[in-house]
Amino acid sequence: AKQTLFPCLVLGLALLLYSQFNPVYDRNGRPTGRYKSTGGVEEYIFWAGFVTVMQTTLVNLVAEKEGRLVETMKMMGCSEAMYWVSIFLSEGVLLGAVTSFLLAIIGTAGSLFRDIGHTHDFGVLFGFCWLFSMATTAMTFPFAAVLSSAIVASFVSLLWCAGFAVLAIVKNLGEKAIAIQGVAALVPQLALQLGQQTWKRYRK
Numbered sequence: 159a160k161q162t163l164f165p166c167l168v169l170g171l172a173l174l175l176y177s178q179f180n181p182v183y184d185r186n187g188r189p190t191g192r193y194k195s196t197g198g199v200e201e202y203i204f205w206a207g208f209v210t211v212m213q214t215t216l217v218n219l220v221a222e223k224e225g226r227l228v229e230t231m232k233m234m235g236c237s238e239a240m241y242w243v244s245i246f247l248s249e250g251v252l253l254g255a256v257t258s259f260l261l262a263i264i265g266t267a268g269s270l271f272r273d274i275g276h277t278h279d280f281g282v283l284f285g286f287c288w289l290f291s292m293a294t295t296a297m298t299f300p301f302a303a304v305l306s307s308a309i310v311a312s313f314v315s316l317l318w319c320a321g322f323a324v325l326a327i328v329k330n331l332g333e334k335a336i337a338i339q340g341v342a343a344l345v346p347q348l349a350l351q352l353g354q355q356t357w358k359r360y361r362k
Contacts, residue, residue: 161211161249162257165287168207169264172199176270197272197358205323205350211257212294213315215249219302220311246295254291261287271357286353293346319347326351332359 176193184190262284265271274283298315305311326348331339332355343349 159214159253161214161253162260164210165204165207165257166260166264168203169200169261169268169270172203172270173264173268175199195268195270195272197354200271201327201351201354201358204354205319205347208290208294208347208350209316209319211254211291212298212319213312215245215295216298216301216305216311216315217308219245219298220305221308223302224306224308242299245299246292250292250295254288254295258284258287258291271354274357290346290350293349297346322347323351326355330355332356 172195173193176195176199180193180196182190182192182194262280265274265283266280271283301311301314305314322345326342331342331348331352334342339352343352
């Protein structure tokens with residue numbers, strides 16, 4: 159599924175950029191074949207990998223709404239709550255776990271996100287991405303309730319993700335007061351950027 163493939167490709171791009179533009183040299187000035195993650199590349203591009211997570215889920219929900227799938231399920235005796243729970247479990251929990259697992263492998267093996275704040279912790283990156291995937295999936299539900307066109311839903315997803323990513327970068331949320339960060343973190347896309355900024359600011 160593209161919800162899994164695209165985020166992984168974005169991290170692959172980050173690895174490529176670091177290997178080309180931020181290599182590590184030995185004392186004699188010769189390249190060692192390694193590179194160093196500053197966390198900056200990930201902050202600017204990682205959000206784009208997750209556009210498909212929100213976009214695909216929201217577009218499918220709106221398309222099913224247009225096809226009156228929920229009404230059909232009700233006629234068959236199924237509850238509407240079961241429909242929403244099944245979407246959350248399949249898209250947010252299960253697919254989100256698979257995506258997060260792969261991202262955690264790439265991120266830790268590639269020492270990305272400033273080596274995840276120098277923790278080298280697979281579980282930190284996995285949990286962070288998984289929580290974000292579940293939160294993003296849940297956030298598509300109110301959008302699906304008010305949108306009536308799959309095309310519009312696609313554009314809304316892109317603008318929502320890009321807009322909040324730019325906002326977090328411009329406002330540098332990682333430097334704001336804890337109270338402001340706490341409120342900002344209620345929006346999954348801002349929480350994603352805030353986490354990356356926290357790792358990037360780490361100093362030994």
